[in-house]
Amino acid sequence: MEPPNASDTSSPPLAKKRRTPKACASCRRSKLRCDEQRPCSRCLSTGNTCVYFERPKDPTVERFERIESALSGIQDRLDIHYGQPSPVATHSSISFDDDSLSSTRAVISRPVPPSSLSDFALREPSTTDLISSGLCSEQDARLWFVTFFQGCDRFVPVFDPSTDTFESVKARSSILFDIIVSYGCRAATGVLSRQYQMLYSLLRRHTSDLILRLSASQDRPPPLEDIQALMTIASYSDSGAVLADVALKAAIYTGLANGLDSLFASVLNTTGPDVPAPPKPLREARVWYGLFVLDHILSLDGGKPSSVYIQSSPRRVRALVSHQERTSTDLRLFAQVELNAIRLTARSSLTGRHVTDAVSPDSISRIVNGTLLDLQLWLSEWQAIEFGDASSTAEHPVLLLNLRIQHAWAILTLQLWALTASGVENIALMTDSQRDIALAAKSAAEQHLQLLLTNVPMQDNTTSMPYVANLRYAMEFVWAKNAFCILIVLRLGILLGDPPNSLIQRLTEAHQFLHELDKAGMGANISYMRILAQTVDKCERAVKASMRNEERNSAESSDTDFQSFIPKEFMFEWDFPGLNLCYIPFDWQDLFLDFGTTA
Incomplete structure (x- = not known):
């Protein structure tokens, strides 16, 4: 028998079944979907009927519904336990998009508060x-x-x-x-x-x-x-x-600076002692200005970017001198506000951050001379304010001495900033004008050291060195500043070629400062005490080696050892200027002779 033909065994093609519409024409045109229990608004208004069928649910949607049901049961049990809406009921509500169930998108209905850390908790x-x-x-x-x-x-x-x-x-x-x-x-x-x-x-x-x-x-x-x-x-x-920046952020959030205008207005409108002052503004202004001074100290002398500036005249702070709640300590604070504003302006000008032209020698000279005038006016005017203050007679001598010390420090750093701006580190290569700036810095450093050791007459007819005695209370910056000042006064003396007798005098003053610290019982801040001792020791060896006319190599070795001495605290924790200065002489005849000998 012949095998059946393939065409005989194949089934005839099935007729294509016409799809029966499941929705009315209007719903199909508008692409709306409705069901028997919830007809769409178009069907309700027109009376049309749709052919309904039960659509199988998406498995993912069913899973979310089961989770929601389980959470609801947990909420009910917690409500019974706590007797009030539970944390789960108030914090966890999940809803689904009714417009498109196929998307299965869960929506969290409440925002998470910043303090909520889920399974974690902050220490109280x-x-x-x-x-x-x-x-x-x-x-x-x-x-x-x-x-x-x-x-x-x-x-x-x-x-x-x-x-x-x-x-x-x-x-x-x-x-x-x-x-x-x-x-x-x-x-x-x-x-x-x-x-x-x-x-x-x-x-x-x-x-x-x-x-x-x-x-x-x-x-x-x-x-x-x-x-x-x-x-x-x-x-x-x-x-x-x-x-300090964390404290500044908190002060801004609190709005401490917002009350300054009303505080100044209350001072200017005061007509007599019976006029009541605002209850808090001076207290808040004191904290705000204290933050300003601390930020500037850490910026000008610590190397951090300055976070706050005064856009108006800093002299306005003098209006608070007449405030009836002002203390003698406030005079220190207000004077430092003005002083640090002057210093910041000079530093910004010398580094070229706020000037369009390059810092030329003429620009440096103009900036330095103008700042020196501002500093002298600051000192004389605040001395007059202090002399006219009758509320702090016991602290008059100490406050006046502190003004002079701060003035000397401001001049010292100004001159060293100017040397840095000139771009010359080797004193042997300096021009006459640059050397004059270096000499002015040395003079300010010497004056600063002598002021530290100044005896002040006290009310009990005795004299004392109040600055050294009060160093036990000093902040970190003050210890670092004094250690740096002794280092720089000795360093500049050697670099600028002071005679041995002058260097011995500076060393004697440095030893006296260390002795007064020991006598006052200073165990405070061992690191900076070590810096002071090392500074004096290294300088003394260099000077004595030169005075004994020892071999040239030995003397140069001692001198180089002192010149290269830069404490790591000054390199990483503070930004004091002038530590890069050096003296490298160039004897061109000897240099050519060496070349000739080698040839």
Whole structure:
């Protein structure tokens, strides 16, 4: 038999089944979808009927519905347990897009608050002070609190001893209270004391507490006490630049600067002592200006970018001198506001950041001379303000001495900035005008050192060196500045070829400064004490080697050892100018002779 033909065995083609419309014509044209239970508005209005069928659900949608049902059951059980809407009920609500079930898009209906960390939690800052925690007796705490206000508050001038009392600070802020007591302990017992080392870990914890508190409190501004605490830690910390900017951010969020206009207006409109002053503006202005000064110190002398500027005249701060709540410490603060504004203007001009032309020798001379005039006016005018102040007779001599020391420091840094702007580091290659600037810097450094050792008559008919005696209370910058000043005065003396007798005089003054520190019981800040001792020791070896007329190589070795001495603290923690200066003589005849000998 013949196999059947393929055409005989194949089935005839099936007739194409015509699709039956499932929706009315109007719904098809408008591409709407409706069902029997929920007809669309067009069908309801026209009376049309659609052919309905049960559409199978998407498996993913069914899964989300089961999850939502399970969450609803958990919410009900938690509501019964807590007796009120549970956290899940208020924080987790999932809804689906009814317009397009096929997309299966879940929508979270509530925003996540900033403090919500899901499975994580922030550590709560401690609310107990060091007395309640048993870390310190009340007697010691009172002693160290008083010690802080005997000198530390002059270097962190954002407090008022008449209102920031032991009981008041303790009741308002346990963190600020602990910080004041801790740094009072540092001033009284020294950095290496057992008491301060025990409290140092508490300072680190409070630093973390303050930053965490600022991060978590997004709905309300931080209290003024937190800003004061951050400023105090920044003044005595190696991380001062970072903490100062954190405090500045908090101050901006709080709006401390917003009350300055009303404060100035209240001072100008005052017609008599009975006119009431605003309750807070001076306290807030004091903290804001303290932040301004700290930012400028860390910028001009610490190398960080300046974060805040004065756009109006800094002389306006003098209006607050007549404020009835102004303290003698406020005079220090207001004078520094004006001084640092002058210094910042000069530094910006010399580095060319705010001038269109290059910093030419003529420009340098003009900037330096103009700034010297501004600094002299600043000194004479603030001395007159201090002489006219009848509220701080006991501190008059010390305040006047501090003005002169700050003036000498401003001139020293100005001249060294000018040398840096001239682009010459080797004194052997300097022009006459550049050498004149170097000589002026040396003169300012010598004056600064002599002022540190100035004896001041006190009210009890005795004399003392108040500046050295008060260094136990000093902030980190002051220790670094004094170590640098002694280094630079000795360095410039050698580089500029001072005679041996003059160098011996400078060394004698440096030894006297170290001796006064020891006599005052300074165990504070061992690193900068070591820098001072090393500076004097290296310079003394270089000078004695030259005076004994030893072999040339030996003398040059001692001198080079001192010239190359740059403490790492000045390289990485501070930005003091002039440390790159050197003296490399070029004897061209000897150079050619060497070439000839080699040939």
